[in-house]
Amino acid sequence: MQNNETMRVQDRKSRIEKHHIEDLIGRSYMSLCVLLLIISIVSMVYFVTSKGISTFAIDKVSLADFFFGTKWSPEGDNPTFGALPFIAGSFITTLLAALIASPLSICAALFMTEIVPGWGKKLLQPVIELLSGIPSVVYGFVGLSVIVPFLRNVFPGQGIGVAAGALVLSVMILPTITSVAADALSALPRNLKESSFALGATRWQTISRVILPTTLPAILTGVVLGMARAFGEALAVQMVIGNAPFIPKSLFESASTLTSVITLGMGNTTMRSPHNNALWSMALVLMLMTFLFVFIVRLLEKRRSI
Amino acid sequence: MRSKKSWIMALALTSVLALSACGNNGGNNTAGSNAPTETSGAELSGSILASGSTALQPLVEQVAEKFMEQNNGVDIQVQGGGSGTGLTQVAEKQVDIGNSDVFAEEKLKDADEDKAKALVDHQVAVVAIAAVAHPDAGVDNLTKQQLVDIFTGKVTNWKEVGGADQKIQIINRPASSGTRATFEKFALGTKTEDLKGSIQEDSSGTVKKMIGETPGAIGYLALSYLDDSVKTLNYDSVEPSVDNVVSGKYPVWAYEHMYTNGEPNEMVKAFLDYFLTDEVQNGDVTDLGYIPASKMQVSRDVAGNVTNK
Numbered sequence: 342m343q344n345n346e347t348m349r350v351q352d353r354k355s356r357i358e359k360h361h362i363e364d365l366i367g368r369s370y371m372s373l374c375v376l377l378l379i380i381s382i383v384s385m386v387y388f389v390t391s392k393g394i395s396t397f398a399i400d401k402v403s404l405a406d407f408f409f410g411t412k413w414s415p416e417g418d419n420p421t422f423g424a425l426p427f428i429a430g431s432f433i434t435t436l437l438a439a440l441i442a443s444p445l446s447i448c449a450a451l452f453m454t455e456i457v458p459g460w461g462k463k464l465l466q467p468v469i470e471l472l473s474g475i476p477s478v479v480y481g482f483v484g485l486s487v488i489v490p491f492l493r494n495v496f497p498g499q500g501i502g503v504a505a506g507a508l509v510l511s512v513m514i515l516p517t518i519t520s521v522a523a524d525a526l527s528a529l530p531r532n533l534k535e536s537s538f539a540l541g542a543t544r545w546q547t548i549s550r551v552i553l554p555t556t557l558p559a560i561l562t563g564v565v566l567g568m569a570r571a572f573g574e575a576l577a578v579q580m581v582i583g584n585a586p587f588i589p590k591s592l593f594e595s596a597s598t599l600t601s602v603i604t605l606g607m608g609n610t611t612m613r614s615p616h617n618n619a620l621w622s623m624a625l626v627l628m629l630m631t632f633l634f635v636f637i638v639r640l641l642e643k644r645r646s647i
Numbered sequence: 648m649r650s651k652k653s654w655i656m657a658l659a660l661t662s663v664l665a666l667s668a669c670g671n672n673g674g675n676n677t678a679g680s681n682a683p684t685e686t687s688g689a690e691l692s693g694s695i696l697a698s699g700s701t702a703l704q705p706l707v708e709q710v711a712e713k714f715m716e717q718n719n720g721v722d723i724q725v726q727g728g729g730s731g732t733g734l735t736q737v738a739e740k741q742v743d744i745g746n747s748d749v750f751a752e753e754k755l756k757d758a759d760e761d762k763a764k765a766l767v768d769h770q771v772a773v774v775a776i777a778a779v780a781h782p783d784a785g786v787d788n789l790t791k792q793q794l795v796d797i798f799t800g801k802v803t804n805w806k807e808v809g810g811a812d813q814k815i816q817i818i819n820r821p822a823s824s825g826t827r828a829t830f831e832k833f834a835l836g837t838k839t840e841d842l843k844g845s846i847q848e849d850s851s852g853t854v855k856k857m858i859g860e861t862p863g864a865i866g867y868l869a870l871s872y873l874d875d876s877v878k879t880l881n882y883d884s885v886e887p888s889v890d891n892v893v894s895g896k897y898p899v900w901a902y903e904h905m906y907t908n909g910e911p912n913e914m915v916k917a918f919l920d921y922f923l924t925d926e927v928q929n930g931d932v933t934d935l936g937y938i939p940a941s942k943m944q945v946s947r948d949v950a951g952n953v954t955n956k
Binding site for chain 2: 414499587606607609610612613617
């Protein structure tokens, strides 16, 4: 009897139980996924960086010529690779789009969370989600068929240009800013609002003096995320912006962005040609900008008071 | 802790090796398919991978479908990506056929010159390009000099070339485009810079839409894209028609190339030969708006010298 008991204890000790195996499988699977993620990110960064640097290392284009040169003529007899028009175009369209979209999104978020949280949210939420699900080529096509002719009829110029690009982008980044802002607003502690009302503040005073200042870092996070999306968007912008490699003097003049020049040229150039390398350098600039946006978002998160 | 770290390192190393092995396998597969799998006379089997020019892609896809119906063992995949991609990939043996709108020598220059020499050209079709304008421009014909003046920005109003009093809006293709290269080389005879205010679109479909909708617009399109929404312009009083291209009267045309790296193997050769049969040349090639290469009464070399056949 006694002997039998020890046998059973020993048996239990040596046997690998089912949950140990499950644990092991789960852990290895997770590690593998994480590893794959890290490897792909690191190799992507490495790839873009090594290709992007070759413009300067192999083709001997000077950094100043690339970043401050305004003449882009990659296939000419005397090729020049001035990327400033594209960098400027990207920044102008992105900032304009954020300027147009931010007030609209913040108002939509306030409407959803503060003013009519009931049916307002029920109505707006699906609409916003739908907006973010529409493919960018559809935005581009609508821009080309509706916004461009409209701008052509109302303003001087051909309708194509930075204004059209910024308008299309602003609709595309609306959902990003709205959903981040709405999340932040609904996460606001109730007592903050209630104390404000208890002090006799009106709804407008509460929103403008209490709610918006407290949630500002979170709302700005949304704006920066929206700008990151706008900065990286290629197809829709390329369809309406005109793609002339010049810094535009008016909002209705054909211009280019980093993404549009990359998508226009990448397929038609051969690997390792100076033109192709210059496009990779612009991809590198785009990637660094994305890092910068992520960095700004991180900074804002730290400042978050709620 | 230390052992855990080394375990992670080992895992990382193995997965990197596994990944690179995958890459190698992929390469080997394509290379393997290059080798003829059957001796001559037997039925063909294997797979062919083609990539490159989007202008040529629909034709190659359609012909590939028919070829696969006739040869059950053959699997042909056609990818786009652009002429540059096709040439790069065929030069690096990543694909069996590289489709291109331009001669390989024009894209693979300088350091890559040797690569172009290894490629074998198969000219399967001809594409002619016409200058087109918005219907209200009021012009039917432009001389070479007038076109040059317009595309270099010397002439900015249609009335200067005999049309309506309207500002000219250039709608271009990107500098790397094969269509633009052909137009500049054979219609203008010179490379042009992108002008301020000009518009660039990356597909012929969008170019056509823009020219049709924008007052005063001028651009250029392959013959297969032409319809009533745009005005086709004569070039030096020659109408851009198939007959004029075939006889060599209309000069703005280029070959569509399918490049192989070295002489093609039996299966790829059979496919390329099938491309040049009358059935395909007078059928699919003509149907899709290209001009059969076999019909051409003139031929042209890399340098652009035209000779009568």
